[in-house]
Amino acid sequence: MSLSPEQRAEIEAQRATIASTRRTVANGMEAQLYTAHEVLDHGFVRVIDYMGDDAAICQAARVSYGKGTRSVSNDEGLIRYLMRHWHSTPFEMCEVKFHVKLPVFVARQWIRHRTANVNEYSARYSILDREFYIPAPDALAAQSTVNNQGRGALLEGEEAARVLxxxxxxxxRCYDNYEAMLSQDGQKGLARELARMNLPANIYTQWYWKVDLHNLFHFLRLRADMHAQYEIRVYAETICRVVADWVPLAYKxxxxxxxxxxxLSAxxxxxxxRMVNxxxxTQENSGMSKGEWREFEALLNG
Incomplete structure (x- = not known):
């Protein structure tokens, strides 16, 4: 990961600053604040700010003044009830703001989750760094023969070397041309907002992404799933570890x-x-299509 010395110094300064507050803090998240967790070859995820904790979820569900006589076991039982019955509003009382550095093609998948506030680094005003996502050899795979959205067998040998x-x-080459178009060596140079169109989708961008816990859980349910694309899944898995420290009862x-x-469908x-009885x-007498039956068997076999 290519955090500059200046960025590392800024993170250390942020982590060294301690402020007193009357608001509830989550000790697990306090330990996470500002720390950059490395993802892929140049990316990272770090928490910039947050609001709420497990108790805030329960407080909103009960609309109470405080903890009262409730115990941790009461809170855990309530949170599990809320999760089990798909309640959403109490989880929306917690929010978190991430700073994420990620490849553009991953960002375009990520932004489909529209229930968040996003502010992205602007290539209209600034020049993007020469940083690209290049997959590790174990992430180079052929197209799946059974899933139009997935990967199949790994590429090996000369084929893998050729693709890399x-x-x-x-x-x-694209970045060289991007720089050349922006050049100020005796020429006006193309506007940054136009020159950026020549950059590849594997170049890195950055954004601040603020989301409530309910919608974050929805994002993680889809993107931390084993069937999600690897490059976005590793970001989701990193965020899972952060959330587990922030709201351990809700995450559990x-x-x-x-x-x-x-x-499961009806x-x-x-x-x-019928199986229990x-x-x-079989697929033929199940009432399912071949695709549905294949997924059903996968669920049963774990």
Missing amino acids: EVLKGDAA AFEDYRLGGVA TGMACIR GETV
Whole structure:
């Protein structure tokens, strides 16, 4: 990861500053504040600010003045109930603001989650750094033969070397031309807002991303899933670890009911009941298509 000495100094200065406050703080998140967690080859995730904790979720659900006589076990039971029954508003009482550095093509996936506030580094005003995402060898894979959105077998040997060479060469050449178009050596140079169109989708951008906990859990349920694209999944997995420190009771319930849970159709539930009653159920008599049956079997087999 390419944090500059100035950025590292700024982070250390931020982490060294202690402020007294009357508001509730989450000790786990206080330990996380401003720390840059490395992701991919040049990316990172770090927490800039947050509001609320596990108790804030329960407080909103009860609309109470404080903890009162409730115990941690009461709070855990309430949070699990809220998660189990898909309540949303109490989780919206907690918010977090991340600073994320990520490849542009990952950002374009990420931005589809529209229930957040985003401010991105502007290539209209500033010149982007010469930093590109180049996949590690174990992330180079062919197109899946069964999933139009997924990856199949790893590329190896000469084929992998050829692809890496193309990725590196194209990225360098595009950035060289980008710089040349901006050049001030005796020429006006093209406007930054136009020159940026020549940059590849694997160049890094940065943004501040502020989201409430309910919508963050929705993002993590989709993007931390094993079927999500690797490059966005590693960001989601990093955020999962941060959230687990911030709201441990809520994250535990989320992990149990969302990440580790499954959703079944009425047809799927009917098949399970038939199996429990000793009936042999196959794709042909299940009432499912081949694709549905394949996914159903994957759920049953873990």
